Amino acid sequence: MVIKKESSVDDVLKSSDECKKCGKCCEKGFGFVLNHEISKMAKFMGQNETNFIRKFLEPVEVFHTSKHRTKRRKSNKDKPYGRCVFHDSKTGECKIHDAKPLYCKLGTCQTHGESLIQWYYLNFFVNPKDPSSVREWKIYADMKEVIPGGKPQDLVGMENLLKILNYSELTMAPPKPKLKKKQ
Numbered sequence: 036m037v038i039k040k041e042s043s044v045d046d047v048l049k050s051s052d053e054c055k056k057c058g059k060c061c062e063k064g065f066g067f068v069l070n071h072e073i074s075k076m077a078k079f080m081g082q083n084e085t086n087f088i089r090k091f092l093e094p095v096e097v098f099h100t101s102k103h104r105t106k107r108r109k110s111n112k113d114k115p116y117g118r119c120v121f122h123d124s125k126t127g128e129c130k131i132h133d134a135k136p137l138y139c140k141l142g143t144c145q146t147h148g149e150s151l152i153q154w155y156y157l158n159f160f161v162n163p164k165d166p167s168s169v170r171e172w173k174i175y176a177d178m179k180e181v182i183p184g185g186k187p188q189d190l191v192g193m194e195n196l197l198k199i200l201n202y203s204e205l206t207m208a209p210p211k212p213k214l215k216k217k218q
């Protein structure tokens with residue numbers, strides 16, 4: 036399956052069958068959490084949203100966009116990683132499996148892992164209306180083979196991209212999609 040920026044959540048989740056639920060990534064990682072996912076997670080943990088965020092989540096900024104991720108329990112404070120706060124060290128399972136966020140369902144260590152991460156970034160973090168976000172994505176995209184529809188020029192058009200990279204555009208709307216010519 037080719038994962039594109041425009042792929043639907045349903046299509047992308049079909050790749051999550053590849054996740055073996057071994058819990059390895061949760062031992063040294065976290066899950067990104069979208070705003071609309073917080074209420075379900077909080078309810079599952081029997082918390083109100085404010086308490087849930089304070090206890091289990093921390094803010095994160097990626098491609099100039101702010102969201103949350105699950106906290107990590109760092110056994111060694113000098114290391115940048117730690118076990119996800121929801122990872123059960125005894126069973127190796129996710130304690131909130133039935134309410135875990137989309138990011139954690141993607142199976143990002145598997146065959147399509149890099150593409151799945153890019154799909155997630157492009158749909159939830161990269162903001163074509165924010166030149167700073169586009170500039171940060173351009174740096175990332177220059178180092179990778181980007182999924183179809185995800186190149187910076189695909190997001191804002193080449194003309195706008197050059198203005199963004201020259202810092203001559205500080206705010207802008209994404210270009211209107213081109214209408215297909217009638218056959």
Ligand code: SF4
Binds near residue numbers: 060061064105136
């Ligand atoms: S929320 Fe669950 S699946 Fe996601 S990183 Fe934490 S333990 Fe793993």
Ligand code: SF4
Binds near residue numbers: 054057141
């Ligand atoms: S994404 Fe990979 S490492 Fe993480 S639980 Fe699934 S199979 Fe294991």
